[in-house]
Amino acid sequence: MNPVPALRFVVRVALQNIVRNRGIAFASLLTVTLTLLGAGAAVGVVFALDKVLQQEESQASVLKVFMADHISFASALNLEHTLASEPSVQSASFENKDQAAAQASSTLGLGGALHILETSGGGNPLPASINLHLKNIAAVTAINNQVSTSDLLFPGPHQTDYNKDVIPRVEHYILAAQLGGAILVAVVGAVALVIITISVRTAAFVRRQEIEIMKLVGATDWFVRWPFILEGLILGVISALLASGVLLGVGVAFGSGGSLALGVGVQLAVLISLGLILGGAVLGSFGSLVGIRRSLAT
Amino acid sequence: MSISTSPAPPRPQVAETTRPVRHEPPIIVFQNVSKTYHNGAAAIRDVSFTIPPRDFVFVVGASGAGKSTIIRLLIREETATKGHVLVEGQDLARLRRRHLPRLRRKMGIVFQDFKLLPNLTVAQNVAFAIQVTDPGRSHLKEKVGEALYIVGLEDKLNTFPTELSGGEQQRVAIARALVHRPRIFLADEPTGNLDPDAGWGIVQLLLQINHRGATVVMATHNREVVDLCRRRVLAMEGGCLIRDEQEGQYLKDGEANL
Known part of the structure; x- marks a missing residue:
């Protein structure tokens, strides 16, 4: 045809x-x-x-890992590099104690209280931290469990901070x-x-x-x-x-x-x-x- | 083209036909064919016959005798429940669906109700058969003209079917069936809707088609036509073939009215 x-x-x-x-x-x-x-x-x-x-999700996928005060800057950087190399981690950034104080002052209005503490000899109580941006919200819990075992972290029950309720x-x-x-x-x-x-x-x-x-x-x-x-x-x-x-x-x-x-x-x-x-x-x-x-x- | 007919030739003139060629293998074979429909009704029962090339056969019988079933089995609109139907040696039960168009192009088929498309002219109705099977075919107009010349309607090219008489409409249907130059021509009650003169004209035309070399099978209950033509008769009654007679008549002496 x-x-x-x-x-x-x-x-x-x-x-x-x-x-x-x-x-x-x-x-x-x-x-x-x-x-x-x-x-x-x-x-x-x-x-x-x-x-x-x-x-x-991207906001809820931020994991803040608080560092113990006694650890050296090198150790903190070492942990940051280790975490940054994890496949589920998109980026990692180190925030020192001064940056944490500045952040708390600007976002939470805690500038006055921090100044009083510092001038009275109490020093800056805020810990340094590593801020992790994870690729997937589902990875937050796993990374959190992984870093919780490290002895480099800030002592006490609030070693890490992420929005646990929002994720599910x-x-x-x-x-x-x-x-x-x-x-x-x-x-x-x-x-x-x-x-x-x-x-x-x-x-x-x-x-x-x-x-x-x-x-x-x-x-x-x-x-x-x-x-x-x-x-x-x-x-x-x-x-x-x-x-x-x-x-x-x-x-x-x-x-x-x-x-x-x-x-x-x-x-x-x-x-x-x-x-x-x-x-x-x-x-x-x-x-x-x-x-x-x-x-x-x- | 040397053959022409007038729309209503005078009776009882019967056109010359060729004699069937009995030394050649039969073109149509029915071997113990039965057909039972889904509702359990037996349309035909154990029917056997052979038709040689160029034969002209009337299938006669009353309504419901099984005449149309034979035609439907031949075009494979139905398949046999038992037995074998062979056309040119091909068992139709084994014919693949995709090969069905090839079988139907070998056949010219006309029905009692003409089956013309009312919105197409006479020429378009005839051309339709070529357009839907071989759209690229050359000399379309010539082939349409030739088919209409054979049936005597060459002057009605641009007329619509509703403007024609019943006999003329059946001639258009015959012209459409002729464009593929079929080796087998099947007609299911082609005179059923026509007055006697028009019906006789159609039969004359079928005899001429037979004369041109086609095998013609015509299902009819038109007694007058069958008796005048004196061609082979297959008489059906209650789904059974009760008579197969050369140069037969509608009724045999002493036979009850079919």
Whole structure:
């Protein structure tokens, strides 16, 4: 079979199908657009939530290891290097006693109390510390347990400091957001698939006599299928383009400072749009394949 | 093309046909074929016959006798529950689904209800059979014109089926079935929806197609046509083949009305 006239025929029939069944085509276009809009919005919200949670996670992933007063600067640096070489540690920085006092003065307003202690001969009570930024929130507890056994640490029950309560909560939220987003996208995708399948099945029913004749005169199953697949593909892609356009419009309207609404970046918006177009194309083609299957059964 | 017909030739003129070639292997073989549908109804039972190339065969019988089932088995719209159906030596039960289009391109098929697409013109309906099987085929217009010339509708190229009489619509269906130059021509009650004159015209056309070298199998309960033509008759009753007669009639002497 010559591919060029065959392609021309398939495109012509697919477009004819859409025009002839424009009522059904419009209804499926509208519904698939709405479902893809829902899917795109869900992905945007999940990504925005994920971004917020990542910020929370990076803040909760800081581990402050307090040093004993008696250890030398060399020993402290040695421990810092050892910890920095751990695979789960992103960065490590040493904070001496003076820096700790300055930090406490500026952030906690303890400048006056520290000055009194120092002038009365009590010295600076704040310990030096190594501040660890961990790559993953899940590694905080493990690193904490590892350094707790070192005899270089500040004596007493508060050798290390990290946000113990936040970690499991943040982990829980991240998991819930990812799972919820995935379920939402899957449900919306399934709805779009069913709608396209029904649309193509209706189109196949309207064209049942044409399909019957095609089969009787010796057209192959694939030749019967292709116009329907193309029809689904066109509807899916147009729906995705409409949904992307609406999402981008809303994002720009409610965005600020170089990013779209919900803090979604332009790059992410483009990725979501491309994902929707790809999703629309796959949903359209696959829905058509399922929709036409019954008509080819005999 | 030397063959032409008028839309309604006078009766009882019967066109010349070629004689079947009995020394060649049969083009159609039914070997103890039975077909039972899913609801348990037996459509045909233990039917056996062979058809040599270029034969013209009437399959006769009352409604429900199994005539259409034989046609549906031949185009493999149905498969036999028992026995074997062979077309050009190919057992249709073993034919892979992807090879089915090749089988159907060897066959021209027409039905009682014409199966024309109402939104396409006569020429487009005929061209459709080529476009969906071999879109790149050259000389499309010539082939369509030739098929329409054979059926006598070369002046109706741009007419829509709804503007044609029943007989003319059946001629368009025949022209569409002819564009692949089929070796086997199957007609399931092609005169069923037509008045006697138009029906007779269609039978004349099928006889001419047979004369051109195609094997024709026509399922009918049109007694007048069968009796006038005096071709081979396979008589069905209650799903069984009760008679296979050369130059037969619709009813044999003493036979109850089918």
